[in-house]
Amino acid sequence: xxxxxxxxxxxxxxxxxxxxxxxxxxxxxxxxxxxxxxxxxxxxxxxxxxxxxxxxxxxxxxxxxxxxxxxxxxxxxxxxxxxxxxxxxxxxxxxxxxxxxxxxxxxxxxxxxxxxxxxxxxxxxxxxxxxxxxxxxxxxxxxxxxxxxxxxxxxxxxxxxxxxxxxxxxxxxxxxxxxxxxxxxxxxxxxxxxxxxxxxxxxxxxxxxxxx
Amino acid sequence: xxxxxxxxxxxxxxxxxxxxxxxxxxxxxxxxxxxxxxxxxxxxxxxxxxxxxxxxxxxxxxxxxxxxxxxxxxxxxxxxxxxxxxxxxxxxxxxxxxxxxxxxxxxxxxxxxxxxxxxx
Numbered sequence: 001x002x003x004x005x006x007x008x009x010x011x012x013x014x015x016x017x018x019x020x021x022x023x024x025x026x027x028x029x030x031x032x033x034x035x036x037x038x039x040x041x042x043x044x045x046x047x048x049x050x051x052x053x054x055x056x057x058x059x060x061x062x063x064x065x066x067x068x069x070x071x072x073x074x075x076x077x078x079x080x081x082x083x084x085x086x087x088x089x090x091x092x093x094x095x096x097x098x099x100x101x102x103x104x105x106x107x108x109x110x111x112x113x114x115x116x117x118x119x120x121x122x123x124x125x126x127x128x129x130x131x132x133x134x135x136x137x138x139x140x141x142x143x144x145x146x147x148x149x150x151x152x153x154x155x156x157x158x159x160x161x162x163x164x165x166x167x168x169x170x171x172x173x174x175x176x177x178x179x180x181x182x183x184x185x186x187x188x189x190x191x192x193x194x195x196x197x198x199x200x201x202x203x204x205x206x207x208x209x210x211x212x
Numbered sequence: 213x214x215x216x217x218x219x220x221x222x223x224x225x226x227x228x229x230x231x232x233x234x235x236x237x238x239x240x241x242x243x244x245x246x247x248x249x250x251x252x253x254x255x256x257x258x259x260x261x262x263x264x265x266x267x268x269x270x271x272x273x274x275x276x277x278x279x280x281x282x283x284x285x286x287x288x289x290x291x292x293x294x295x296x297x298x299x300x301x302x303x304x305x306x307x308x309x310x311x312x313x314x315x316x317x318x319x320x321x322x323x324x325x326x327x328x329x330x331x332x
Contacts, residue, residue, distance in 0.1 A: 036312035050250055057245035061238055064280050069312035072281030074245055075288045075320075104315025183246055206280075210235045 023198040029144040032137045034106035035205050036069035038099060041077055041088040042111035042131070051116035051182075052088050053077075055129075058186040062194045063109070067207025071105060079103075096138050107144060108136050117182055127181040128152040129189045135201070145201060151189035153181065237276035239267030241285070257289040264289070280310050284317065291324060299324070 039059050044052045056073045064070045077091075079102075085091045092110060099105055115130035134146040194201045240263045248255030264286045271278045287302030300321065307317045 053249040054246060057242050057249060060245075060279065060281060061242055065235055067235070069280045069310045071313070071316060072284040072288070072306075074248065075281070075284050075316075078288070079320075102315070102319055104312070106312075180250075183242075206235060210233075 021196075021198055024145065024200075026145075026202060028137070028142045029135070029202055032106070032140065032142070032144060033202075034068070034135075034137065034144065036071065036104070036106045037063055037109050037135070037204075038071045038076065038103055038105035038107070038138075039063070039073055039109045039111070040091050040094070041073075041080075042113050043088055043092050044113045044116070046113050046116035048116040048182075051113045054116075054180070054182050055111060055113060055131075055186050058183050059109070059111075059190055062187065062190040063201075064206070066194050066201050067204030067210070068201075069204075069206070071103060076103070096136075096141055100138050105138050108138060110134050110136060111149070113149075124154050126152050126154040127185045129182065129185045131189070133193060147193040147196065147199060149189040149193050151185045151192060153185055153188075235277060236279035237267065237271035237274055238279055239270055240264070241267065241279060241282055257292045260289045261286065261293070278309070280313075281306070283309065284313060284320075287320075296324065 039056065042052045042055050056077070060070045060073055080091045080094070085094065096108070099108060111131060111133045113129070113131040115128055118125050118127050129149060129151050131149040132146070133149055135144045136142070137144055244255055244260050244263060246255075248260065264282065267282070268278055268286075283302045283306035287299045287306065290296075290299035290302055303317050303321055306313050
């Protein structure tokens, strides 16, 4: 029974990732087929002040591996700060025409973080990331795609080390050596949302080239 | 035993839902971003330059591409330590690898040229 319970999170991943779900309506997305994505530092309504920038350090890889040009997140953050937008709240309200003029992005990924970090239960703790992402066209302002972001890993589940190891192997970076579980969980939340079958992001131009 | 089972389930999950063949060699880029935000002293421009240059060499030796943004970030790091010629070189590299970055990179180059003029 205990063994079965340990499998539940993995099976849950499996089912949410691949089960038959109602497909996303990609009409607007396909019509504009963006090549490049600008990620604005997320709005954070969690109690962890580090959430926005930790998230920002985990979003480039899964987006770029989906085939998009992803603007350098830290360079952009600095550029916005130099131009009088010191916080994510202000950055999230930049008019799209300014983005077009100064950055030239096709689409913007806006992210809101609702929950972030460790939650302690009686016998265990879990690290969780919960939020919401939406992709908006810079040219038209149309919503192209949206999805919830969600991942959670319990400290007592057998999956913790394994999923962590697989994630860091997949992205060949050393998230595991940091004394903070949230980058790994954030990576999983991103990968699940961006790669979700029938509801994920469409493949971008560099993915299409790579597949040929 | 159940670890083996779990491994099987997870590998099925990953192979079913994601394409594990990465387009790019990622190296330390994202972990450096994390450190520059949250681990004072471990993500300084000098450290980042050394590691990003290593990542670029590693990518070459593996025959893999460097990810979008990496050269722009490297150029920004070079600029922040005052090495404008290597900064320009890196920024131009970003633009030639990823033409989507043209508006951003041209803006960065123009602003830094203006700043250099202003400092004369």
